[in-house]
Amino acid sequence: MIAIVAALLVAAPSLDLLDAAGARHTLSGLRGKVVVVNFWATWCEPCKDELPSLERLRAALDGKSVVILGVQAGGSARTAKDTAADLGLRFPLLLDRDQAVMKAWKVSLLPTTFVLGPDGKVKFSQKGEVDWSSPKWRRKIEALLPP
Numbered sequence: 001m002i003a004i005v006a007a008l009l010v011a012a013p014s015l016d017l018l019d020a021a022g023a024r025h026t027l028s029g030l031r032g033k034v035v036v037v038n039f040w041a042t043w044c045e046p047c048k049d050e051l052p053s054l055e056r057l058r059a060a061l062d063g064k065s066v067v068i069l070g071v072q073a074g075g076s077a078r079t080a081k082d083t084a085a086d087l088g089l090r091f092p093l094l095l096d097r098d099q100a101v102m103k104a105w106k107v108s109l110l111p112t113t114f115v116l117g118p119d120g121k122v123k124f125s126q127k128g129e130v131d132w133s134s135p136k137w138r139r140k141i142e143a144l145l146p147p
Helices: 045-060 077-087 100-104 135-142
Strands: 016-018 024-026 034-040 066-073 093-096 112-116 121-127
Touching: 016 093, 034 045, 045 066, 045 077, 045 135, 066 077, 066 100, 077 093, 093 100
Parallel strands: 034 066, 066 093
Antiparallel strands: 016 024, 034 112, 112 121
């Protein structure tokens, strides 16, 4: 079930994290793009089952204004790199070592995914595992793309 954000069009909480390679990622640098922010952890089996569907979504929308960010709750750069290699992920895995970003986004269940529109506002969120590469979810993402 989709958990619609109570007041749609609310700005997303801040996100300023390093990825497993040490590059900094912020939401402010992604204005104008649809951003999919997925919170996951290495110990979460549904999370690891869901990540490949996000990679398939990324590949299907390659060249469009869509960015996928995986935010690892806890963990290390090593575990993020190993997970990316094991699952063939090509989107950034960000390190939320102290889970401060997870708390700011009020994530209470993993996986949880937020989809932001080009204006940087949360359009919808999803708690629990889904197949992001399915036609249903791909259409929801594409509907947010600028004309």
